[in-house]
Structure formats: structure tokens, C-alpha cells
Amino acid sequence: MADLVQLLTSNPLARQLGVPQPTRLRRGRDLPTGPVVVGAAGGAPTLVRRTLDVLGVAADDALVDTPQTRVTETTDEGRTRQVPAPYPGAVGAVLVDATAATAIEDLEALRGVLRPALRALEASGRVVVVGVEPETAGGPVAVAVQQALEGVVRSVGKELRKGATANLVRVDLLTDAPTTATDLASTLSFLLEGRSAYVSGQVLHVGHADEARVREITSQRPFEGQVVVVTGAGRGIGASIAETFARDGAMVVAVDVPAGGEGLSQVANRIGGTALQLDITAAGAGQRIAGHVAQRFGDAARIHTIVHNAGITRDRLLVNTDEERWGSVLEVNLAAQVRINEVLLDPDLPGGLDDGGRIVGVASTSGIAGNRGQANYAASKAGVIGLVRAMGADERLGARGITVNAVAPGFIETEMTAKIPVATREIGRRINSLQQGGRPVDVAETIAWFAQPASAAVTGRVLRVCGQSQLGA
Amino acid sequence: MPDQPTPRDAVVVGGNRIPFGRANGAYAAASNQAMLTAALDGLVARFGLAGERMGEVAAGAVLKHSRDFNLTREAVLGSALDPTTPAYDLQQACGTGLETVIQVANKITLGQIEAGIAGGVDSASDAPIAVGEGLRKALLKAGAAKTPLDRVKALAGIRPGDLAPETPRNAEVRTGLSMGEHQARTAKEWGITREAQDELAAASHHNLAAAWDAGFFDDLATGFLRLSRDEGLRPDTSVEKLATLSPVFGKGEGATMTAGNSTPLSDGAATVLLSSREWAQERHLPVLARFVDAEVAAVDYVSGDEGLLMAPAYAVPRLLARQGMSLQDFDHYEIHEAFASTVLATLAAWESEEFARDRLGLDAPLGSIDRSRLNVHGSSLAAGHPFAATGGRIVATLAKLLHEKGPGSRGLVSICAAGGQGVVAILEGC
Ligand SMILES: NC(=O)c1ccc[n+]([C@@H]2O[C@H](COP(=O)([O-])OP(=O)(O)OC[C@H]3O[C@@H](n4cnc5c(N)ncnc54)[C@H](O)[C@@H]3O)[C@@H](O)[C@H]2O)c1
Numbered sequence: 001m002a003d004l005v006q007l008l009t010s011n012p013l014a015r016q017l018g019v020p021q022p023t024r025l026r027r028g029r030d031l032p033t034g035p036v037v038v039g040a041a042g043g044a045p046t047l048v049r050r051t052l053d054v055l056g057v058a059a060d061d062a063l064v065d066t067p068q069t070r071v072t073e074t075t076d077e078g079r080t081r082q083v084p085a086p087y088p089g090a091v092g093a094v095l096v097d098a099t100a101a102t103a104i105e106d107l108e109a110l111r112g113v114l115r116p117a118l119r120a121l122e123a124s125g126r127v128v129v130v131g132v133e134p135e136t137a138g139g140p141v142a143v144a145v146q147q148a149l150e151g152v153v154r155s156v157g158k159e160l161r162k163g164a165t166a167n168l169v170r171v172d173l174l175t176d177a178p179t180t181a182t183d184l185a186s187t188l189s190f191l192l193e194g195r196s197a198y199v200s201g202q203v204l205h206v207g208h209a210d211e212a213r214v215r216e217i218t219s220q221r222p223f224e225g226q227v228v229v230v231t232g233a234g235r236g237i238g239a240s241i242a243e244t245f246a247r248d249g250a251m252v253v254a255v256d257v258p259a260g261g262e263g264l265s266q267v268a269n270r271i272g273g274t275a276l277q278l279d280i281t282a283a284g285a286g287q288r289i290a291g292h293v294a295q296r297f298g299d300a301a302r303i304h305t306i307v308h309n310a311g312i313t314r315d316r317l318l319v320n321t322d323e324e325r326w327g328s329v330l331e332v333n334l335a336a337q338v339r340i341n342e343v344l345l346d347p348d349l350p351g352g353l354d355d356g357g358r359i360v361g362v363a364s365t366s367g368i369a370g371n372r373g374q375a376n377y378a379a380s381k382a383g384v385i386g387l388v389r390a391m392g393a394d395e396r397l398g399a400r401g402i403t404v405n406a407v408a409p410g411f412i413e414t415e416m417t418a419k420i421p422v423a424t425r426e427i428g429r430r431i432n433s434l435q436q437g438g439r440p441v442d443v444a445e446t447i448a449w450f451a452q453p454a455s456a457a458v459t460g461r462v463l464r465v466c467g468q469s470q471l472g473a
Numbered sequence: 474m475p476d477q478p479t480p481r482d483a484v485v486v487g488g489n490r491i492p493f494g495r496a497n498g499a500y501a502a503a504s505n506q507a508m509l510t511a512a513l514d515g516l517v518a519r520f521g522l523a524g525e526r527m528g529e530v531a532a533g534a535v536l537k538h539s540r541d542f543n544l545t546r547e548a549v550l551g552s553a554l555d556p557t558t559p560a561y562d563l564q565q566a567c568g569t570g571l572e573t574v575i576q577v578a579n580k581i582t583l584g585q586i587e588a589g590i591a592g593g594v595d596s597a598s599d600a601p602i603a604v605g606e607g608l609r610k611a612l613l614k615a616g617a618a619k620t621p622l623d624r625v626k627a628l629a630g631i632r633p634g635d636l637a638p639e640t641p642r643n644a645e646v647r648t649g650l651s652m653g654e655h656q657a658r659t660a661k662e663w664g665i666t667r668e669a670q671d672e673l674a675a676a677s678h679h680n681l682a683a684a685w686d687a688g689f690f691d692d693l694a695t696g697f698l699r700l701s702r703d704e705g706l707r708p709d710t711s712v713e714k715l716a717t718l719s720p721v722f723g724k725g726e727g728a729t730m731t732a733g734n735s736t737p738l739s740d741g742a743a744t745v746l747l748s749s750r751e752w753a754q755e756r757h758l759p760v761l762a763r764f765v766d767a768e769v770a771a772v773d774y775v776s777g778d779e780g781l782l783m784a785p786a787y788a789v790p791r792l793l794a795r796q797g798m799s800l801q802d803f804d805h806y807e808i809h810e811a812f813a814s815t816v817l818a819t820l821a822a823w824e825s826e827e828f829a830r831d832r833l834g835l836d837a838p839l840g841s842i843d844r845s846r847l848n849v850h851g852s853s854l855a856a857g858h859p860f861a862a863t864g865g866r867i868v869a870t871l872a873k874l875l876h877e878k879g880p881g882s883r884g885l886v887s888i889c890a891a892g893g894q895g896v897v898a899i900l901e902g903c
Contacts, residue, residue: 254518258688258690258691258694258695258696258701259696259701260696261515261694261695261696261697261701262511262515262695262696262697262698264518264695265514265515265517265518265519265695266514266518267518268518268521268523269514269517269518269523269553270523270553271523272521272523272524273518273521274518274519274520274521275515275518275519275695276692277519277691277692277695278691279688279691282688295757295758295759296521296757296758297757298757
């Protein structure tokens with residue numbers, strides 16, 4: 001019964017009835033199969049080209065659709081129509097550098113690049129548009145044009161099928177700390193690869209960081225030898241986060257409540273990490289994490305990344321919510337990480353957060369959209385969003401090269417969501433552009449991208465991992 | 474001849490147990506192997522030992538299925554440890570757990586191994602059931618029969634009475650008395666009052682509950698199945714509540730032993746990680762305590778000369794004499810609570826001039842201990858007592874207590890065992 005809907009959707013009859021069939025998404029470090037093509041809207045695609053050079057990814061020039069370049073196509077019914085000149089084969093990804101787009105006509109150039117490419121885009125293909133932060137773009141028209149990019153990308157995300165995604169990256173080119181190709185590399189690589197499978201219709205932001213801080217750009221194991229702490233690692237998304245960091249070379253300290261110890265030890269043993277049984281709300285939790293790190297890895301050891309993933313729900317309509325139900329959710333999901341950060345940010349603490357370190361929070365689309373019966377949870381998750389924005393803007397942290405970001409997962413297939421009644425669950429799975437639930441690894445990969453040493457220029461940001469869910473979008 | 478290694482310290486790095494369950498409770502369906510594997514895996518995870526080859530794993534179970542003849546090795550193979558880690562089973566009734574610690578520590582001290590895991594497990598729920606002697610003989614005969622007719626004849630010899638299974642009983646083979654009945658005699662002999670026993674039992678529950686609440690077991694226990702605390706723990710028990718229970722061991726007026734001040738049958742597993750100092754330091758692992766020395770004694774309970782569970786009363790003075798220590802030289806005493814009256818009778822014996830003179834051949838008794846240092850985080854009455862797991866529980870708890878107390882602090886472990894034996898040891902905080 002539980003997976004009646006799955007049964008329905010895997011049935012050939014269901015296909016005929018028009019129940020949408022979820023596509024198997026490209027995941028992991030795989031690049032698209034077909035060629036990467038590059039175009040521009042307003043000016044030349046200089047930044048995107050340079051970034052691809054840094055990554056060592058070859059790219060072709062994109063075809064551009066104009067009335068003059070169209071060809072005649074005959075339909076099955078024998079009618080003819082004008083269509084864009086086709087690509088010779090499937091296109092893996094189309095990248096459009098729109099950083100110089102300032103005039104409304106520049107948007108026509110964007111259309112011209114996207115139209116032929118979208119017609120040829122392979123399953124799990126990629127559309128990436130790069131623009132600038134609109135408020136820095138100049139006059140009202142330039143701002144409008146940069147803002148327009150978001151409308152295009154969000155719509156294209158909804159139009160794409162078969163697991164393809166569309167995202168917009170905003171960079172700082174018109175400020176005194178312009179984004180460089182090295183700054184942008186980790187983000188472009190993330191978007192091209194399967195790691196970003198469940199990220200679509202989103203706006204990502206890349207600023208600028210000291211070149212010395214932007215390291216391990218093309219490494220497959222960017223966390224080699226680094227200590228990474230993951231809370232709530234005993235199961236679900238946290239277990240996947242721990243596994244992903246371990247895959248990428250990290251020495252993982254997996255934290256979960258003592259009652260969750262069985263799952264926790266299995267995760268830790270699977271990835272060769274260590275288990276730390278700890279209630280993050282307990283007094284001295286931050287000190288105990290630092291103590292564990294200093295003990296296990298030596299007094300000079302520091303934490304490279306802490307992922308605040310542990311979270312709980314205590315759903316009830318607000319009219320029925322007492323202080324205990326309210327407080328426990330805020331305590332676990334928000335207050336505990338505030339206290340732990342405070343402790344770990346002491347630069348003199350053995351086992352504290354390293355300079356160049358990373359703090360990654362886990363918010364939720366409920367924290368953006370709100371959700372009936374989840375006022376306490378939404379408060380905590382919206383709080384996480386506020387927290388990372390404030391900390392990302394903190395110059396003292398910036399000076400130490402510490403970045404603070406959060407993911408906001410949508411519907412992710414875990415034990416938590418498996419408990420949702422079947423009809424509601426199916427809606428959750430379906431109301432997004434990819435027409436399926438995400439997997440824990442999709443959240444994990446996004447967190448690992450934030451945490452990469454190469455992502456030093458990304459801070460104070462929240463990225464949704466929701467398959468472009470319509471909730472709160 | 475090559476050089477003999479010089480003896481060196483064996484230290485306790487840490488421990489891990491699963492919460493103890495009540496018989497036929499949360500672990501009713503869990504086998505010894507499953508529980509021991511879970512306890513090992515929790516230990517491996519805590520210290521990041523996945524894929525490591527240990528010098529050895531020594532563990533055992535008191536109630537053991539014959540198919541589990543290689544229980545510990547099977548648990549190792551099912552765990553995250555390197556499968557090339559050797560293992561063996563050891564059994565000394567309730568002394569099993571502590572005896573494995575002694576064994577592993579001695580090998581480390583002699584330089585035969587660098588690190589090893591000691592432990593034990595028991596299930597009163599999943600205890601082996603043997604067929605009665607009549608049925609067993611008939612089946613053997615049938616199996617050996619050469620012709621079908623002989624086989625039928627052999628099986629026809631089975632009488633209805635033979636079909637009753639023999640469940641293992643908590644009884645001494647030589648006296649036919651249960652351990653409780655034996656202890657009831659000892660309690661009477663030493664004049665241990667009901668009130669004193671109930672007080673000790675209540676304290677055990679309160680102390681253990683406080684330790685769980687304070688997170689003391691966060692790095693000593695790992696949840697298993699649906700348990701995250703000891704199932705038999707009754708934080709809200711009291712001397713008054715315990716006083717309402719009727720005696721279950723001993724007879725008539727003088728009977729003092731109830732289900733409340735006797736340890737219940739339990740399920741569970743415990744492990745202890747021991748190593749040389751160098752091994753621990755190389756891996757940045759904690760060093761909680763040094764294993765100092767141990768002694769095992771046995772008494773002649775069969776003739777009635779001494780109480781079944783009184784052997785530690787003899788083992789401790791011998792150990793103290795060898796170490797040149799007095800009973801008062803300890804910061805912590807961990808005396809296994811088989812029954813509240815066992816602990817109290819042992820303490821009474823150490824205080825008795827007569828016992829010192831007549832039994833120990835000493836001029837003066839060992840004296841009394843500071844009771845505030847006894848079983849400070851509870852013991853078997855509250856935690857339960859899966860026989861072979863108790864030693865590991867106590868050693869890990871004591872090692873952590875001594876580490877908190879600081880270098881040079883000392884702790885004494887005393888565990889009584891079926892068969893009239895007693896296993897005792899000294900640890901020193903690091
Ligand atoms: N599953 C989803 O669809 C989804 C969507 C949005 C956000 N999230 C968020 O992602 C995170 C992980 O979610 P999940 O689905 O894996 O949930 P989960 O319940 O499966 O796992 C959460 C883990 O956190 C641990 N934890 C809870 N309180 C803790 C405490 N006080 N100290 C230490 N550990 C504690 C739990 O024991 C558990 O192992 C949560 O923050 C959740 O709010 C999940």
C-alpha cells in the first residue's frame with residue numbers, strides 16, 4: 001500500500017494515462033555526456049570561457065537562433081515550418097554569459113542562444129546563465145535586464161523535462177572586488193556535474209575571495225586530511241552528508257544523540273570516521289565537539305567544516321502548540337547551533353573552527369514558504385536563514401576566510417518523509433519541476449559544494465535543493 | 474634466545490556496552506552474537522577503529538548455545554573490525570567479563586599484543602534449551618542405529634517425561650540450591666538486614682539514573698534496538714517502595730531478599746578497549762586508567778564451609794597484600810551487586826576481626842570503606858546483570874571515573890561468580 005503510487009507510475013498503463021514518469025537523474029561527478037556549448041548575451045562570454053579553462057572543460061560555441069539561420073522542417077503530417085538550425089547531436093549543457101547584458105535587446109541574444117540548445121538538450125542536461133548582482137548593474141534598465149534573467153531561468157526550469165535543470169549564477173563584476181574565474185570555478189563545476197542533480201530554478205551567488213583561499217579547485221578529494229563534523233549523522237540526510245564528505249577525503253566526526261547510537265556507529269564504521277554521541281542541546285556541546293577533535297586528531301587539529309544538520313519536527317497547529325513543543329524545536333534546530341558556533345569560533349580553542357573553515361546550516365523550504373502545522377519548525381528554519389546571512393556578512397569571519405551558508409531542502413526521501421501519509425507524500429514528491437523527491441545525497445552534495453575550499457567566494461547564502469518546488473518559490 | 478620483552482603498562486582506552494535489557498524485554502529476540510557485535514561496533518565507531526586489526530578480542534557468554542562455540546570470533550567477523558582480528562571465547566561464570574580484561578591486559582603487558590578488546594555478553598531471554606537426558610540418549614541411539622527397525626525401536630523407547638526440556642537454571646550443580654538460596658544463607662550468617670539491602674538497592678537505582686541523566690554514559694554505551702537506557706532502571710524507586718516487596722529467597726521470619734534487592738535476569742553485552750600506552754598515543758586515543766593487578770579466589774561452598782559468593786572477600790586481601798595497599802587506599806570501589814546482601818556481607822567480612830583472624834589469617838581486619846565511594850554511578854541491581862557483560866560494564870565505568878578523578882587515583886573492582894569464585898582487580902587513573 002505504501003507505494004501504491006510508485007506501483008502506478010511504474011506500470012505501462014499509467015504511462016498511457018499520463019502519470020508523469022520520473023527520470024533517473026544524473027548524479028555524482030559525471031559531466032554531461034554531450035558537448036558543453038557557450039554563448040553570450042551582451043558582449044563576449046569571457047568570464048565563463050576562462051572559468052571553463054580553469055576547470056579544464058572543453059566547450060563549443062553555441063548556435064544562435066536568428067530569422068536568417070532557420071531551416072525548413074517538414075512535420076509528419078507533411079506541413080513545413082521554420083525551425084532553428086539544429087545541433088548535430090544532443091547538447092550536454094548550455095552556458096550563457098550575460099554579465100554584460102544591460103539593454104533589453106541583450107535578452108533577445110539570450111533567447112537566441114537558449115532556443116536551439118533547449119531543443120537539443122540531453123536528459124539531465126544543464127542550462128546555466130551567469131549574470132551580475134542586479135543592484136550593482138547600473139541604471140534602471142540595466143537592473144531590469146539583470147533581474148529579467150531570473151524570470152527566464154525560473155521559467156526555463158519549469159519548461160525543461162527529463163531531469164534537465166536551469167540555474168542562474170550572479171557574480172560581482174561591477175564592484176571593487178570582482179569575481180574571478182577561480183572564484184566561479186567550483187560553482188560552475190557543481191552545476192555542470194551530477195552533484196547538482198536536484199538544484200533547479202535557483203539563483204546562486206559567487207563573490208570574491210583572496211586567491212590564496214581558493215584551493216583544490218579541480219580535486220576529486222578536496223577535503224583530504226580535513227576534519228569535518230556532521231550533526232544528526234546517524235541516519236537520513238546526515239548519514240549521506242557524512243558519507244559524501246568521507247568520499248571526498250574528509251575525516252568525519254559523526255555526531256548524533258546517544259539514543260541514535262546504533263545507526264551512528266554503523267555510519268561511522270562504514271566511512272572510517274568516529275562517532276561522537278552527543279545531544280547538541282546539552283550544556284557544553286561545543287566544547288565536547290572541540291574536545292573530541294583535539295583528542296582524536298591532536299591539539300593542533302582544527303575543524304574545517306561543521307554541518308549543522310541535526311533537526312526535529314514537532315508538528316501541531318499553532319493554536320495547539322504549547323511552550324514545550326515550540327521550544328524544543330527552536331532549541332535543537334536553531335539555538336544549539338548558535339551556541340556551538342560561538343564556542344567553535346574562538347580562534348584559540350584547540351579543536352575549534354579553522355581559519356578558512358566552513359559553517360553550513362540546514363534550513364528547509366518550510367522556512368521559506370511556511371507550512372501549516374509547522375510554525376515552530378518554520379521559525380527555526382527561517383532563523384537558520386537569517387543566521388547565515390548575518391554571519392556571512394560578518395567581517396571578522398570574512399577576515400578569517402570562514403564562510404557561512406545553508407541549504408534549504410525541499411522534499412527529500414528519508415525516514416522523516418516516509419512517515420507522511422501517502423497522498424500528501426505523493427504531492428510533495430510531484431510539485432516540483434523534476435517531478436520527483438530528492439535524495440539525501442543531493443542535499444549532501446550541495447553542502448559539500450558550499451564547504452569546498454574552492455568555494456571561498458560563496459558566503460552568507462542559502463541554496464534550495466528542491467527540484468524547483470513550487471512551495472515558497 | 475631472543476630478548477624477552479620487558480613488562481609494560483596495559484591501559485584502558487575506553488569501553489562500550491549496549492543498554493542492558495530485562496529478560497524477555499527489548500532484546501528478547503536478540504542473540505548473543507547480535508548483541509556482542511553491536512557492542513563491538515559501537516566501540517569501533519567511538520574510537521575510529523573500522524578496518525583495524527586488533528591483537529585479539531576475548532569475550533564470552535555464560536549461557537551459550539552449542540552452535541555459538543566460536544561466539545566471539547563470529548561477532549568479530551560480523552563487526553567493522555578487520556576480519557583478520559583473532560578472537561576466542563572465555564568463560565568464568567559472572568567473572569567472565571573481568572577475566573577477559575585480565576587476560577587481554579596481561580598479553581599487552583607481556584608485549585604479545587599491542588591492543589585488544591575484552592568483553593562479554595549474555596542473554597537470559599535467548600538461553601539455550603537442552604533436551605532431557607532420556608530424550609538425548611534415545612536420539613543418539615536412533616542416530617547410531619544401523620537398520621530402520623533399530624531406529625524405530627530406539628525412538629519407541631522415549632517416554633513422555635523425556636520430552637520436557639531442560640532449561641538452564643540459576644542453580645549450583647553440586648548443591649542444587651539456587652544462587653539466591655545460597656546467598657540467603659550468607660545474608661543470615663552475617664546478619665544483613667532487610668533495610669540495609671533495600672537502601673543499597675535504592676541507591677543503585679538513583680545513582681545510575683543520575684549518571685544517565687548527566688550524560689555519563691554518552692561515551693560508554695550505544696543504543697541498541699529500542700533501548701537507550703537500561704531497561705530495569707527504576708529512577709523513582711525508594712526504600713519505602715522496596716520495603717513492600719515480599720522475600721523470594723530464604724524462608725520464614727529471617728528472609729530478607731526480595732526481587733527488589735536481588736539482581737534480575739538480564740540481556741546485554743559490554744566491551745573494553747585495552748592497549749599499550751604507545752598504541753593509544755599513536756592514534757590520539759584517550760588513556761583512562763592503567764590496569765594494575767588482579768587476583769582470583771575460590772571458596773569451598775559445597776561443604777558449607779563458606780558462602781557461595783564470598784570468594785572476593787578472600788581475593789581482595791591477597792591482592793592488597795601483593796600490592797602493599799590497604800583497603801582504604803581507593804577513591805572508588807566497584808562491588809558487583811549480585812544481591813544487595815552480597816555487597817554488604819563482603820563489606821562485613823572485611824570489617825570482622827574474626828573473619829580476618831580465622832579465615833584470612835591476618836592480625837587485623839581490612840576495615841571499613843568510605844561508603845560514598847561505593848558504586849557511585851550504580852551497579853547491577855539497577856543496570857541489570859547479563860552475567861558475562863558485567864565485568865566490561867564495571868571496568869569501563871571505573872576507568873572513566875578514575876580518569877575524571879585524575880592521575881594516581883585508584884579503584885577496586887570486585888566480582889563474585891557462580892561456582893564459589895571471585896575475580897578482583899585494581900585500576901589506577903591516568
Ligand atoms: N527530509 C526532508 O525532506 C527534509 C526537508 C527539509 C529539511 N530537512 C532537514 O534536514 C535535516 C535532516 O533531516 P532528515 O530527514 O535526515 O531527518 P532525520 O530525523 O532522519 O535525521 C535527523 C537526525 O538528527 C538527530 N538529532 C535530532 N536531535 C538531535 C540532537 N539534539 N542532538 C544530536 N542529534 C540530533 C536525530 O537523532 C537524527 O539522526 C533536518 O535538519 C531537517 O529539518 C529535511
